[in-house]
Amino acid sequence: MARVLFKGNEVxxxxxxxxxxxxFFGYPIxxxxxxxxxxxxxMPKRGGVFLQTESELAGINMVLxxxxxxxxxxxxxxxxxxxxxxxAISSMALTRLPAVIxxxxxxxxxxxxxxxxxxxxxxxxxxxxxxxxxxxxxxxxLANMVFEAFDIADQYSTPVLVLADGMLxxxxxxxDFDKLPERRKNLPDKPxxxxxxxxxxxxxMMTLTYGRPLTEFTDRFENETxxxxxxxxxxxxAYGLEDAxxxxxxxxxxxxxxxxxxxxxxxxxxxxxxxPMTAWPFPKEPFEKIGPNCKAVFCPEINTIGxxxxxxxxxxxxxxxxxxxxxxxxxxxxxxxxxxxLRAYVEGVAK
Amino acid sequence: xxxxxERAKSLTPVDFTYCPGCGHGIATNLVAKVIDELGIQxxxxxxxxxxxxxxxxxxxxxxxxxxxxxxxxxxxxxxKRIHPDKIVWTYQGDGDLASIxxxxxxxxxxxxxxxxxxxxxxxxxxxxxxxxAPTTLVGQxxxxxxxxxxxxxxxxxxxxxxxxATIEGAxxxxxVAIDTPAHIRQAQKMIKRAFECQxxxxxxxxxxxxxxxxxxxxxxxxxxxxxxxxxMIPYYPLGIYKDFE
Ligand SMILES: Cc1ncc(C[n+]2csc(CCOP(=O)(O)OP(=O)(O)O)c2C)c(N)n1
Ligand code: SF4
Numbered sequence: 127m128a129r130v131l132f133k134g135n136e137v138x139x140x141x142x143x144x145x146x147x148x149x150f151f152g153y154p155i156x157x158x159x160x161x162x163x164x165x166x167x168x169m170p171k172r173g174g175v176f177l178q179t180e181s182e183l184a185g186i187n188m189v190l191x192x193x194x195x196x197x198x199x200x201x202x203x204x205x206x207x208x209x210x211x212x213x214a215i216s217s218m219a220l221t222r223l224p225a226v227i228x229x230x231x232x233x234x235x236x237x238x239x240x241x242x243x244x245x246x247x248x249x250x251x252x253x254x255x256x257x258x259x260x261x262x263x264x265x266x267x268l269a270n271m272v273f274e275a276f277d278i279a280d281q282y283s284t285p286v287l288v289l290a291d292g293m294l295x296x297x298x299x300x301x302d303f304d305k306l307p308e309r310r311k312n313l314p315d316k317p318x319x320x321x322x323x324x325x326x327x328x329x330x331m332m333t334l335t336y337g338r339p340l341t342e343f344t345d346r347f348e349n350e351t352x353x354x355x356x357x358x359x360x361x362x363x364a365y366g367l368e369d370a371x372x373x374x375x376x377x378x379x380x381x382x383x384x385x386x387x388x389x390x391x392x393x394x395x396x397x398x399x400x401x402p403m404t405a406w407p408f409p410k411e412p413f414e415k416i417g418p419n420c421k422a423v424f425c426p427e428i429n430t431i432g433x434x435x436x437x438x439x440x441x442x443x444x445x446x447x448x449x450x451x452x453x454x455x456x457x458x459x460x461x462x463x464x465x466x467x468l469r470a471y472v473e474g475v476a477k
Numbered sequence: 478x479x480x481x482x483e484r485a486k487s488l489t490p491v492d493f494t495y496c497p498g499c500g501h502g503i504a505t506n507l508v509a510k511v512i513d514e515l516g517i518q519x520x521x522x523x524x525x526x527x528x529x530x531x532x533x534x535x536x537x538x539x540x541x542x543x544x545x546x547x548x549x550x551x552x553x554x555x556x557k558r559i560h561p562d563k564i565v566w567t568y569q570g571d572g573d574l575a576s577i578x579x580x581x582x583x584x585x586x587x588x589x590x591x592x593x594x595x596x597x598x599x600x601x602x603x604x605x606x607x608x609x610a611p612t613t614l615v616g617q618x619x620x621x622x623x624x625x626x627x628x629x630x631x632x633x634x635x636x637x638x639x640x641x642a643t644i645e646g647a648x649x650x651x652x653v654a655i656d657t658p659a660h661i662r663q664a665q666k667m668i669k670r671a672f673e674c675q676x677x678x679x680x681x682x683x684x685x686x687x688x689x690x691x692x693x694x695x696x697x698x699x700x701x702x703x704x705x706x707x708x709m710i711p712y713y714p715l716g717i718y719k720d721f722e
Contacts, residue, residue, distance in 0.1 A: 149558060175558045179551070180584035187548035187581070191524070191555025194542055199555070214545055320522050320540045321560045 129300040134265050134290065135160035137301055138202060138228055141272040143168060144306060147226075148197035149175035151188040153207060156240050157292040158230035161202040182207035186214040186227075193223040196319030198276050202228035204292070205246055206237055212251030215285050219255040220343060222351075224279035228272065228288045230295035233429070233458070241458050242292025244378055247405055247433035249287055254344065256352065258359055259287045259405035261377040265299035267403075270307055277310040282355055289405060291428060293379040361403035364412040370398025372471065373416055373423045375438050377402045380426045380459065387426075387464035393472045402434065413441035422471065426451040426464045485509035487518045489538045495529060498698025500688030500705075503655045504597055504664075505533055507686075508568070511669045512539070515676070521564045524553040526578075528570035529603040529690075547578025550585035553592045564675060566593040571612040572602040575637050582641070582683075589646030589680035593671045596637060599688040600709065607693025611635040614708055619693070634712065638685045642718035648680035650719040654687040656705040660715070667717070679721050687713055 132140070139161050142150070150165045162178060169176035175192070179185035185201050192199040203211065208229050218225060233243035249259060258278055262268040268290055275286040363381075367373065372395055376384040381401040388397045398420070400412045416423070423442055425435040432450035439448050451467045453459050484490075487509040495501040512518050521539040525531050527546035534541035544552035549567035557565040574582050574596050585592060601619055602608040609622040612634045616625040626634075642650040649671050653664035667684045674682035687709050689701035696704060 149555070151555065177554070177558065180580055180587075183548065184551040184554075184581050184584065187545055187551035188555035188558070190544065190548075191542075191552035191557075192559045193555070194552070195522075195556040195559035197559045214548070217545060320542060320556055321563050 129302045131298050132265065132301045133160060133298050134268055134295040135230065136164045137265055137269045138230075138272050138288075138290070138295070139164035139168065140303065141269040141306065142200050142226070142276070143172055143174075144303060145273045145276040146198055147174060147200050147276065149177070149192045149199045150201065151177050151179050151185040151192070151199070152201045152203065153179050153182045153185050155204045155207050157232055157242065157295050158202045158204055158228070160295075161228065161230070182210040186211035189225050190214050190218055190223060193218065193225045194320050196316045196321065198280070200226040200228070200276075202230065204230050204232045205234045208246055208249070212249075215249070215257070216251035216253050216255055218285045219257050220253065222283040223285065224283050225285045226272065226275045226279055226288065227285060228290060231289060231291045240292070242296070242379070242428065243458065244291050244380060244428040245433060246289060255347070256406050257285045257287060258282070258355060258407070259289055261289055261403050261405055262294060263378055263381050263401060263403070265294065265297065266301050266305065268294055269301050269303065270305070273306045277313060278359060280313045281310060282351055283314070284351070284355075289378070291378045356407040359404060360407040360409050360411070362409035362412050363401040363403065364399060364415070366396060366398040367400070367412060367415045368417040369396055370417060370420050371395040372468070373398040373400060373420055374426065374464075374468070375400040375402070375413075375423055375434070376426045377405070377434060380428050383459070383461040383464055384426050386461050387468060391465055391468050391472065395472055395475065405434070405437070408437045408441065410441040413438065416442075416445070420446055421475070422446055423448045424451055424464075424468065424471075425449065426459060426467075428459045429453060485513050487512040487521070487538050488536055491535050493536060494532050496692045498689075498691050498701070499529070500599060500655055500686070500690070501529055501597060503661060504595065504686045504688060505536055505568075507661070507665045507668055508595055509537065510665060511672055514669060515672055517564050517672070517676070520562070521566070522556055522560070524549045524556065524565065524567045526567065526569040526573040527604070528573050530568045530570050530573075530597055531604070533568055547573050547576070548581055549573065549578065550581040550590065550592065550594065554585060554588075554590050557590065557592050561591070564593070564672065566595065566672070566675070568595045569597065570603065571596070571598045571600065571610045575611045575635050582637070583644065586641050586644040586647040586681040586683075589648070591675050591678055591680060593675045594681075594683040595668060595671070596683055596685045597688045598637075598685055598713065599690040600634070601690050601693050603690045603693055607690065614712055636713060638683070638718050641683060644681075646680050647683065647719055648721050649674040649682035651717045652685040652687065652713060652715050654705060654710055654715055655689075656687070656702045656710070674721055677721070685713075687715075
């Protein structure tokens with residue numbers, strides 16, 4: 127198949143279908159509506175369950191049920207919906223139930239507005255847990271990451287979150303579905319799945335931690351699963367770090383803006399660039415590779431107070447100052463904002 | 478010698494951990510007997526709930542799962558949609574079904590979800606220590622209605638069977654009690670019919686079981702059965718609210 131022009135949200139849906147999604151449960155919210163709309167059209171033709179739910183709460187709990195039943199299952203939403211899902215996501219992380227959750231991020235807090243944003247970085251909810259969070263940077267990568275998210279979910283038996291900023295969901299770009307990553311091999315069976323009764327002669331009891339200490343579950347996650355995910359799934363793109371005077375770190379759409387800004391700005395200073403492609407596990411390695419000349423790290427994010435920046439600060443460990451570039455009163459952050467901030471810094475150094 | 482009573486096959490050998498004399502014990506046993514009678518143990522997936530009934534995955538010898546509080550009908554929906562040929566049922570208390578999970582139960586009925594719900598109405602939140610539930614009777618004292626439920630403050634108890642019976646997708650709705658042997662036998666019949674409704678693929682089915690919580694009511698098991706007869710049944714009339722051919 128050649129390259130085709132596709133809208134980000136529809137790419138999410140198509141990639142999920144190609145990954146063999148068995149069921150989708152979700153509730154309408156802008157800016158992700160084309161995901162369920164596409165699946166409502168395609169699922170009946172291609173064999174799968176599509177169900178519009180009464181709420182995100184119900185939706186994620188249907189996802190939980192379908193996953194427990196052994197299915198490849200997905201939901202998509204945006205910030206306010208994601209908040210409603212956190213209890214179940216946290217529970218699925220504990221019971222190790224695979225699922226793919228796509229968040230086409232809009233700006234908050236609260237209902238916020240419909241402007242695209244880069245928020246929801248700190249997926250939260252109760253309890254100490256982590257789930258893989260993928261950060262696509264363009265529409266092709268969105269396809270690839272949604273596709274691969276299903277394999278990651280099954281490989282480690284975990285919910286996986288794809289954080290796509292609203293810009294990515296709404297933009298059209300060429301995408302080539304032949305370039306999807308290969309399906310992972312040797313994914314584990316799901317012997318725990320509901321309805322193995324009769325087929326295999328044993329019963330499943332999925333009871334959170336009933337009868338066994340919670341620490342048995344959390345310990346196994348911390349000491350077995352987490353290290354594997356960190357070792358195998360941490361992803362980033364980086365260049366120019368060793369001799370950089372300044373490093374710009376950004377993900378998703380703001381990474382595209384940052385690249386453009388670095389190109390455009392005329393200066394003798396050397397810029398290095400880091401694009402985290404996973405929020406968890408967060409790529410610490412490129413930050414450790416930043417050379418001794420570097421005087422500052424900038425983090426452009428489409429939000430007001432910075433979220434990724436906290437992880438960057440931890441990774442940089444105080445070696446140099448880390449600055450936020452973000453939204454202004456005039457609107458969401460754009461390339462010009464980044465150029466302005468970098469130029470002000472460059473001119474300050476020149477003085 | 479003939480066997481007059483034996484433990485239901487659909488139960489594990491584990492002793493019930495409900496309080497002695499609790500209505501949950503009777504209801505759990507009735508469901509297990511129905512599963513035996515219908516011969517569906519190997520096809521049944523049990524979805525419990527958060528509350529004292531949440532302990533029953535240890536007792537049912539079927540695939541079992543504890544969902545999030547109130548979301549049993551949603552979790553059951555997810556399972557049923559993946560395995561339409563399995564028997565999927567939920568076991569929910571009144572805090573779970575009639576308070577935090579009203580949206581999920583209403584919409585499971587509204588979609589005509591082919592699941593069966595056994596709804597245990599004991600007029601209180603048993604597991605958390607006897608707080609007021611939407612089903613608590615007017616004047617009834619609980620830990621959060623220490624002066625008795627006051628209608629002007631928090632309304633009158635909700636009647637879920639009547640409410641759900643108005644929904645098209647609900648194909649079988651009945652309310653039963655467990656205060657007398659005759660009522661218990663009737664309850665078993667109704668639970669059976671609710672499972673048959675699902676087996677015929679008709680739509681949503683629910684049996685509301687008026688139950689007891691001797692521990693939080695501060696009564697002996699015998700007193701609590703009497704209280705059910707005298708106070709609960711008059712407000713919650715027994716009967717079939719929706720039936721199929
Ligand atoms: C989201 C959430 N809120 C509150 C609780 C605490 N909680 C556990 S059991 C329960 C009450 C259940 O009462 P009910 O459904 O009436 O069942 P019973 O114990 O009476 O059988 C509550 C509120 C919880 N587990 N999750
Ligand atoms: S607290 Fe009440 S409902 Fe719960 S097991 Fe004890 S008697 Fe039964």
